Amino acid sequence: MSSSSFDPEPSSTGIDPKVAGLLCYLGMFITGFLFLVLEKKSRFVKFHAMQSIIVTVVLVVINIVLGFIPIIGWLLGLILSPLTFVLWIVLMLFALQGKWFKLPIIGDYAEQQANKF
Numbered sequence: 102m103s104s105s106s107f108d109p110e111p112s113s114t115g116i117d118p119k120v121a122g123l124l125c126y127l128g129m130f131i132t133g134f135l136f137l138v139l140e141k142k143s144r145f146v147k148f149h150a151m152q153s154i155i156v157t158v159v160l161v162v163i164n165i166v167l168g169f170i171p172i173i174g175w176l177l178g179l180i181l182s183p184l185t186f187v188l189w190i191v192l193m194l195f196a197l198q199g200k201w202f203k204l205p206i207i208g209d210y211a212e213q214q215a216n217k218f
Contacts, residue, residue, distance in 0.1 A: 109145035122196030123148040130157040152211035
């Protein structure tokens with residue numbers, strides 16, 4: 102996991118980019134898509150929007166797969182749920198602090214994809 106803090110460039114949405122970054126995670130992939138489409142300037146907001154989308158998709162796929170595995174999948178799901186909640190809070194707090202916090206693998210991919218928009 103890597104993180105760097107800086108003062109992000111202004112957002113074209115008129116919202117403080119740090120707050121916009123937080124909002125990208127708040128509604129999971131829905132607000133992620135919303136900010137990815139609406140944001141025209143801020144790489145910071147686009148990055149957090151893309152990372153939010155990817156993290157949500159990965160977690161949904163993991164939960165679906167675990168649903169097909171009797172007992173062990175259910176137990177792993179019980180462990181994954183609180184960890185997912187903690188990750189969600191951490192990502193929102195880092196975005197609010199203006200940190201470019203990249204999750205392993207997902208963060209690099211999110212940055213590459215966000216730069217295409």
